[in-house]
Amino acid sequence: xxxxxxxxxxxxxxxxxxxxxxxxxxxxxxxxxxxxxxxxxxxxxxxxxxxxxxxxxxxxxxxxxxxxxxxxxxxxxxxxxxxxxxxxxxxxxxxxxxxxxxxxxxxxxxxxxxxxxxxxxxxxxxxxxxxxxxxxxxxxxxxxxxxxxxxxxxxxxxxxxxxxxxxxxxxxxxxxxxxxxxxxxxxxxxxxxxxxxxxxxxxxxxxxxxxxxxxxxxxxxxxxxxxxxxxxxxxxxxxxxxxxxxxxxxxxxxxxxxxxxxxxxxxxxxxxxxxxxxxxxxxxxxxxxxxxxxxxxxxxxxxxxxxxxxxxxxxxxxxxxxxxxxxxxxxxxxxxxxxxxxxxxxxxxxxxxxxxxxxxxxx
Amino acid sequence: xxxxxxxxxxxxxxxxxxxxxxxxxxxxxxxxxxxxxxxxxxxxxxxxxxxxxxxxxxxxxxxxxxxxxxxxxxxxxxxxxxxxxxxxxxxxxx
Numbered sequence: 001x002x003x004x005x006x007x008x009x010x011x012x013x014x015x016x017x018x019x020x021x022x023x024x025x026x027x028x029x030x031x032x033x034x035x036x037x038x039x040x041x042x043x044x045x046x047x048x049x050x051x052x053x054x055x056x057x058x059x060x061x062x063x064x065x066x067x068x069x070x071x072x073x074x075x076x077x078x079x080x081x082x083x084x085x086x087x088x089x090x091x092x093x094x095x096x097x098x099x100x101x102x103x104x105x106x107x108x109x110x111x112x113x114x115x116x117x118x119x120x121x122x123x124x125x126x127x128x129x130x131x132x133x134x135x136x137x138x139x140x141x142x143x144x145x146x147x148x149x150x151x152x153x154x155x156x157x158x159x160x161x162x163x164x165x166x167x168x169x170x171x172x173x174x175x176x177x178x179x180x181x182x183x184x185x186x187x188x189x190x191x192x193x194x195x196x197x198x199x200x201x202x203x204x205x206x207x208x209x210x211x212x213x214x215x216x217x218x219x220x221x222x223x224x225x226x227x228x229x230x231x232x233x234x235x236x237x238x239x240x241x242x243x244x245x246x247x248x249x250x251x252x253x254x255x256x257x258x259x260x261x262x263x264x265x266x267x268x269x270x271x272x273x274x275x276x277x278x279x280x281x282x283x284x285x286x287x288x289x290x291x292x293x294x295x296x297x298x299x300x301x302x303x304x305x306x307x308x309x310x311x312x313x314x315x316x317x318x319x320x321x322x323x324x325x326x327x328x329x330x331x332x333x334x335x336x337x338x339x340x341x342x343x344x345x346x347x348x349x350x351x352x353x354x355x356x357x358x359x360x361x362x363x
Numbered sequence: 364x365x366x367x368x369x370x371x372x373x374x375x376x377x378x379x380x381x382x383x384x385x386x387x388x389x390x391x392x393x394x395x396x397x398x399x400x401x402x403x404x405x406x407x408x409x410x411x412x413x414x415x416x417x418x419x420x421x422x423x424x425x426x427x428x429x430x431x432x433x434x435x436x437x438x439x440x441x442x443x444x445x446x447x448x449x450x451x452x453x454x455x456x457x
Contacts, residue, residue, distance in 0.1 A: 010383070010442050015376040026371070227372055238376060245384075249437055251427040261400050262425040264439060361375060 011333050011357040017237040018351045019227050022298055022343075029341070029351060030291055032363065036339065037110055038095050038320040039285040043248060043313045044297060047219050048306035049277040052211065056279075059296055060209055066182040066284035067193050068097065069202040073176050074117075075169040076197075077109060083154045085196065087113045090185035093286060097178040101319040102136075102143075102331040107177055108321050111184075111287075113151035118321040119144050127173040129165065136330035136358040145321070145328060180284040207283030214276045218253055218266035222309055224348035232269065239267035240342065241352050244311060247278070273307075290314060294341065301345045313340040323359050330358025337362075383442050384427070388435040400429040403436060 020027050042063070046052075052060070076082060077094065086092040091111030099106040106118040117131070124131060124144040131146030153162045169175065181193055181202075194202055220235035220243055229236030235243075243266055246253060253266045290312075297312055316323060318335030329337055334356045342350040353362035389403070398406065404426050412420035425439040 010378060012378055018373045020371045227374055249428060261404055262427055264425050264427055
């Protein structure tokens with residue numbers, strides 16, 4: 001009966017919609033971007049634009065690099081040399097590659113120096129590290145979260161705590177993973193991830209960029225002050241969110257209500273734009289790069305433009321152990337954790353953050 | 364430039380999505396069977412009819428995208444009918 005009840009229930013999902021203005025000193029837009037660490041896909045849509053400006057194009061081409069390293073022993077990320085070279089000097093992110101958050105052991109390094117291990121029960125018991133049960137494990141605890149604060153450990157490398165962690169990861173239960181790594185360095189250090197992990201077959205990768213021009217696109221009419229929309233006046237934030245997803249999936253929105261295949265259409269009221277530029281960057285993208293892109297898009301309206309608004313959407317890795325900050329993230333049925341900015345020509349913005357069933361409410 | 368509406372507002376929508384979306388793929392034992400989008404949709408409707416009768420066959424279902432080569436599609440269903448849709452998709456073998 002419980003199984004039947006669960007099947008009948010729709011998976012819980014949350015959509016947080018905020019509106020504010022970039023110029024206000026209490027605006028949290030930068031903070032929320034910086035707190036979302038593991039970004040897989042960044043897309044922006046600019047109506048009434050056929051070609052990207054030189055600045056935007058070069059920015060988009062500069063959203064990497066990131067690195068891929070196979071079979072990296074986990075203890076390499078807790079050595080004092082790694083912490084001093086990368087974790088303390090800039091922001092270093094890492095995420096295990098091709099590991100499923102609900103089934104496999106998964107590791108993530110956050111820019112604040114926290115190493116998050118999401119381990120299955122057997123591995124957790126074998127490592128002997130101290131952790132807590134996963135929030136989304138169900139009645140039978142099958143997953144454990146072990147947070148390791150590298151900044152705290154590095155304060156005293158002779159401490160028993162550091163010795164224990166080091167011994168657990170190096171000798172008691174040595175774990176190896178394929179990792180995606182990226183580092184935003186602050187300063188002029190010469191060291192690079194490529195040279196540091198050269199003995200582990202590290203490869204440099206660049207995010208994949210796809211640009212297209214959409215013709216005769218029906219776009220919803222929005223008013224920055226009306227998050228809920230107005231009947232006959234403007235569309236609501238959730239309607240815009242659904243519409244944007246359809247645009248990204250290349251869904252045909254010119255359907256009649258009696259069409260057999262699909263009745264999906266653009267929310268009303270809407271206007272047709274002759275052309276719109278859609279650009280997508282896919283890879284392991286640092287929040288710092290997204291902040292720079294957001295700033296550049298903010299300044300799109302410094303000169304008068306035909307477009308009333310533009311959007312910037314960011315999707316997180318479905319198998320990341322965290323969503324925003326250190327909030328635990330689980331997969332359940334979709335593993336989605338994403339956010340979307342709608343930037344208006346008066347510098348008001350909407351920020352939409354969406355998560356699935358195995359997530360806390362976005363901040 | 365339009366006047367700015369600078370007041371902060373935050374709304375949390377819980378389970379408010381009118382629709383759910385599914386990416387599905389139909390696999391046949393024999394390769395080389397090509398279905399048009401209309402045939403694909405008809406197949407889904409007849410499966411719903413077999414399982415849930417006329418009411419099931421009338422469930423709102425949109426095939427948002429369809430790729431003939433792989434028989435894969437993105438479907439849109441009303442959220443309140445999601446449990447039925449999940450049942451029939453499992454049974455049809457998608």
